[in-house]
Amino acid sequence: SRFTAKGLIFLIVYFFTAKTFTRWNTFDVAYTVDDVVCVSKKHDIYIMDIGLTSAQCDHIVKTTEGCCRGNYYSYTYAKQTLGCREHDELAAVCEWPVMRACSSIAHFFPTDKKLVLDDREPHVVKYDLSKRERRKLDMHTDKSEWTFLISLSDGSGLDFDGGGTYFECIRASVHLQRGHVLVFPGKLRHRGQSITNGVRFLLVGFLVDKESKEYMDATQAAIAAATSDSSSKRK
Numbered sequence: 001s002r003f004t005a006k007g008l009i010f011l012i013v014y015f016f017t018a019k020t021f022t023r024w025n026t027f028d029v030a031y032t033v034d035d036v037v038c039v040s041k042k043h044d045i046y047i048m049d050i051g052l053t054s055a056q057c058d059h060i061v062k063t064t065e066g067c068c069r070g071n072y073y074s075y076t077y078a079k080q081t082l083g084c085r086e087h088d089e090l091a092a093v094c095e096w097p098v099m100r101a102c103s104s105i106a107h108f109f110p111t112d113k114k115l116v117l118d119d120r121e122p123h124v125v126k127y128d129l130s131k132r133e134r135r136k137l138d139m140h141t142d143k144s145e146w147t148f149l150i151s152l153s154d155g156s157g158l159d160f161d162g163g164g165t166y167f168e169c170i171r172a173s174v175h176l177q178r179g180h181v182l183v184f185p186g187k188l189r190h191r192g193q194s195i196t197n198g199v200r201f202l203l204v205g206f207l208v209d210k211e212s213k214e215y216m217d218a219t220q221a222a223i224a225a226a227t228s229d230s231s232s233k234r235k
Contacts, residue, residue: 027115031103036183043169044109045184050100050150052179056093057152061201063093064124078192079134080126084203090124098122098205101148101181105207114210115145122205124152127163127195137192139168144186144206151176152201160198166191 039045067087084091084098102117128134153159155175164173165182168189176182184190186206 027103027106028099031100032107033100033104036104036108039174040167040170043167043184043188045167045170045174045182045188046108047174047176048101048104048181048183049177050097050104050179050181052097052150054154054178056097057178057201060090060093060097060124060203061152063090064126064201078125078127078137079131080128081123082126083120083123085120094122094124094203097150097181097203101150101183101205102207104181105146105148105183109146111145113145113212115207116210118144118206118208122203125192125202125204127160127192127200129195129197135162135196136194139166139189139191141189142186142206144208146207147184147186148205148207149176149182150203151178151180151182152203153199154178155200157197160195160200162194162196163200164193166193 033048033050035048037047039047064082067090068082082090084094098117106115125137126134127136149165154177155161155163159178164175166173167184173193174182
């Protein structure tokens with residue numbers, strides 16, 4: 001029996017993508033930042049300046065808008081997201097800041113777990129005023145060991161008003177400067193505060209335990225979905 005063209009293309013893309021992005025999981029000390037700022041030591045909430053310039057942030061935003069052509073998705077809790085791995089051009093411009101964030105997390109917060117960037121990560125999130133549900137992100141947790149949020153926009157009326165990431169455990173919102181990254185355990189309950197004006201962009205990624213049952217199950221499910229789709233269309 002044979003795969004349908006659609007199924008075969010999916011599998012080729014799947015394995016090609018996995019190979020292409022292997023380097024994203026090669027955490028290198030050369031990419032790490034010099035220091036981290038502690039927001040809450042008790043809850044492991046930190047901020048890092050990864051050296052992303054305003055021009056670089058603008059380029060990522062412009063590339064994102066060009067790739068999506070107005071068609072964002074909602075495969076995470078956020079209503080407007082775009083997966084970087086689905087677009088070669090976007091993946092290229094996001095590679096350096098993502099590797100810098102991941103390498104810094106691995107360096108400053110060592111663990112025995114084998115952390116990798118989740119297979120669907122990273123992704124860009126967009127908040128705007130086009131619909132009420134697109135202004136914010138409701139309270140939730142992430143299925144990650146560590147979550148990182150890289151701010152691609154400036155608040156305080158420059159790009160947007162409002163916003164910030166609210167943490168239930170500290171009962172406060174954390175606001176980022178453009179080009180800085182917020183790092184925290186995915187298990188913490190948090191939400192994206194509503195913006196009241198403008199547009200806010202974030203580059204987001206999840207570091208997961210490669211050997212966890214949840215990660216392996218998710219990987220197998222993705223492959224099974226592809227083969228199942230192909231099998232149903234045989235003959």
